[in-house]
Amino acid sequence: GENVEQHPSTLSVQEGDSAVIKCTYSDSASNYFPWYKQELGKRPQLIIDIRSNVGEKKDQRIAVTLNKTAKHFSLHITETQPEDSAVYFCAASIGGATNKLIFGTGTLLAVQP
């Protein structure tokens, strides 16, 4: 079946450094790739998403890149701050034009002050 692999599972960076989280997906029909942030004990919340007709999208300190040929997409966080510490999940839509999502297993990001 379809799956999404996410790496690394944990990531520790110093405040001000950049963080990169990578995902690969298996379904060639996937066309929507959101990233969710989940703080401890809270609900997941969308931080950025990208659709298959776009290669890169940026929102302030956060950017996402997509390589459809390689079925890779990545989250980049620049100038990390302690409040960026959380679990980050990537996801890919199953098939086209759907928000039926397959999630990665998550990355625990710790930003050390």
Place this chain on the structure above:
Amino acid sequence: NAGVTQTPKFQVLKTGQSMTLQCAQDMNHEYMSWYRQDPGMGLRLIHYSVGAGITDQGEVPNGYNVSRSTTEDFPLRLLSAAPSQTSVYFCASSFSRTGELFFGEGSRLTVL
């Protein structure tokens, strides 16, 4: 708007008991879904609905039933709880089929 509301927030069941997790949204979203979250496994789709009267299975549907009689409500039923169903359950909704998913606060279920 309250967004997506789940009840109860915590529940302890004994093996074999049944229960219903409630989910309601007040955003007039057509799409609703249930996920379970287990350590190291991310979020896995249980069931979803694209509108009132329409439901379908996700990745891990076994042991769970759903129905969608109204746009607002999407309850998840466990007919005979098993320890393997110990998890945190999230209900989510979106306005369109490709829109942002809004999650509820989660329901932590323990099956003894």
